[in-house]
Amino acid sequence: MGILSRFLCLWVWLAGVLTGVQLQAQERRASHCIALAESAPGLHYLHRASWRQPVASDTLHIRYIAHASFLLRTNGGLNVVTDYTGFIGSAPMIPDVVTMNHAHDTHWTSQPDPGIAHVLPGWAEAGGGVHHHLDLGEMLIRNVPTDIRSMFGGVEPQGNSIFVFEVAGLCVGHLGHLHHIPTPAQYAALGRLDVVMAAVDGGITLPLDEMLEVLGRLKSSVIIPMHWFTDPSLQRFLSQVATQFDVVDDGRSSLDVSLRTLPDRPTVFVLRPRYLAAEE
Template identity: 65%
Template sequence: MRMFLAIALMIPTLAVAQDRRPSHCIALADASPQMTFVHRANWQQPVAQDTVRLTYVDHAMFLIQTAGGLNAVTDYVGYTGGIDLIPDVVTMNHAHGSHWTSVPDPAIPHVLEGWKHGGAADHHLDLGEMLVRNVPTDIRSRFGGGVEKDGNSIFVFEVAGLCIGHLGHLHHEPDAAQYAALGRLDVVMAAVDGGLSLDTPTMMRVLKRLKSSVVIPMHWFGRISLNSFLAGMGDEFDVVEPDSSFIEISARSLPRRPTVMVLRPAYYNPPVE
């Protein structure tokens, strides 16, 4: 009888696991595709096939657009500028108020919070063209300086053969299990403020271990912390500053040498006609 109950209890869990699309980031964690270059683009234009457009909107907020018309926004605070955009999915973290909103537009189909009261957030959203999943990490508590377990999530967007990671408000180096859960990240957005999230030496160690082809700095408040980060990465990464908030990228167009791509954050405000 006990064996029968145990098997019965396992069936729903197995069914959920079987329904999930497997992560190609984890499956190809040891792969290192040969890559050539990165394109700049304007986020109003259609996205080319097998390509992703990344727009640095502000602070830790990026707009990820696909050839099929999907729009995802990271660390969403409720707006992206003057454009009338309803994303298909938004992700949020709650280290503080510049990384989330308590009142996301109810028209947004998928709102993924990177934390969960009483446990760890567990997201595995399959949109067909894009898979969005998370790896929980801890944050420093806002109350008393302790640790809030699983208060942050690293969100991974698997699309167009790319694995794109957003580290969120990372407060500690991932452990071995978290690194394994992330898998191979081709592109990673990383906070380089130097201390409000993760200190610069530790963040550089994380990024050099991830060995992503493109690193996009975010959450920087001036050239001092940014330049310190860039100087520390220069031994293993090229540094490119395209003077743009947009890039288009594909698995075939990633740089041959790992590159730090410094985008300029900019809200989109279309001209008034």
């Protein structure tokens, strides 16, 4: 066999070896570490994504902080906190925007951090409601006023706001301390909400049957329960919605949402509240 023939044989053999290695790498089986951890008695494996992690393009990161407070974080690093009470945890983060409602002091603060660039109350001190239309480029924040029950049994017209966040091609709504089924005009002003945060306490805001009516009308792809106080009250809501919606309850505190990852049918994602920690 000549030198050229030997070289060609060697080249063919080497190419075959490299191809085999490449195929082996592509077909590598997924690690069983997580599966083993989940199957071990008494152990629970949770994906705990840090609020500091970068957010993918065309995606919104939603983190449940507490009660009715959520962190909305964008790809550009914009941080928005809903129903801001003045405390979000030990994390050294000052939000760019906070929204508030004043039905109870667990939904607002009279002394927001002076470093917050935009503080958006959902009511007007003089009454008559307030209207916000804050265009931040990456996100548009607007509100739809609704009425609330007053402390003395009456009604405070336009004392609550449903805040709507238009970002990453999504329309995200936070119903706030909703006390009545929205009117046709209010539904029209809201538009189609891809994601909705809804109070499911069953009475302090709306009775569950009325909240289910609202959620059915909104037809949102993602429903995130809030304002549920105890696990039994949350389970009462879940038991009633399970016949209408899919339910995902896997212990997570956050959710990344984009147009391409919206579920095919309305789905309730249960997020467990967790304050933002400095060590994350």
